[in-house]
Amino acid sequence: LGGSPYPALRRVMSARAFTCYQMHALVCAPEPPEQPVLALDFLATFADEAVPVGERTRLFGDCVEGLRRMASRQPVLVWDTQHSGLGDLWARLLGRLEAAADVNWAWSAPPPSVRQLELF
Numbered sequence: 001l002g003g004s005p006y007p008a009l010r011r012v013m014s015a016r017a018f019t020c021y022q023m024h025a026l027v028c029a030p031e032p033p034e035q036p037v038l039a040l041d042f043l044a045t046f047a048d049e050a051v052p053v054g055e056r057t058r059l060f061g062d063c064v065e066g067l068r069r070m071a072s073r074q075p076v077l078v079w080d081t082q083h084s085g086l087g088d089l090w091a092r093l094l095g096r097l098e099a100a101a102d103v104n105w106a107w108s109a110p111p112p113s114v115r116q117l118e119l120f
Contacts, residue, residue: 011035020045024059027066036075039067043093047086060093064100071102 013033017023023045042063046056070076078097082090098104 017045019048020051020056020059024063024066027063027070029066032066032070032073034074037067037070037077039076039078041080042078042097043080043086043090046089046093053089056089057093060096064096068100 013035015026017026023042027039046060048056051059067076067078078101080094080097086093
């Protein structure tokens with residue numbers, strides 16, 4: 001605090017997975033990263049309808065185990081939102097992810113205010 005952010009930023013590594021196969025490769029790597037992990041929009045990679053549901057589910061299970069292995073060495077935070085492209089699969093995958101986590105936080109937006117329009 002108050003110092004230059006550049007030394008810390010030089011230690012930040014990033015990777016982006018566009019498919020469930022790429023997520024699997026990142027999370028299930030033989031040598032997990034040694035620094036804390038932040039996985040953003042994790043479930044989005046499992047929305048690819050070109051991959052059969054059974055295959056996506058299998059890869060997801062492997063990824064959950066990979067996250068557990070990482071979490072045994074360093075902090076892991078997974079952030080996600082609801083994905084309409086996953087339908088019911090989203091709820092099942094999220095449930096498995098939540099069951100594997102040590103801590104879960106959920107935030108829901110307040111409902112939009114309802115306005116009544118009057119026509120003159």
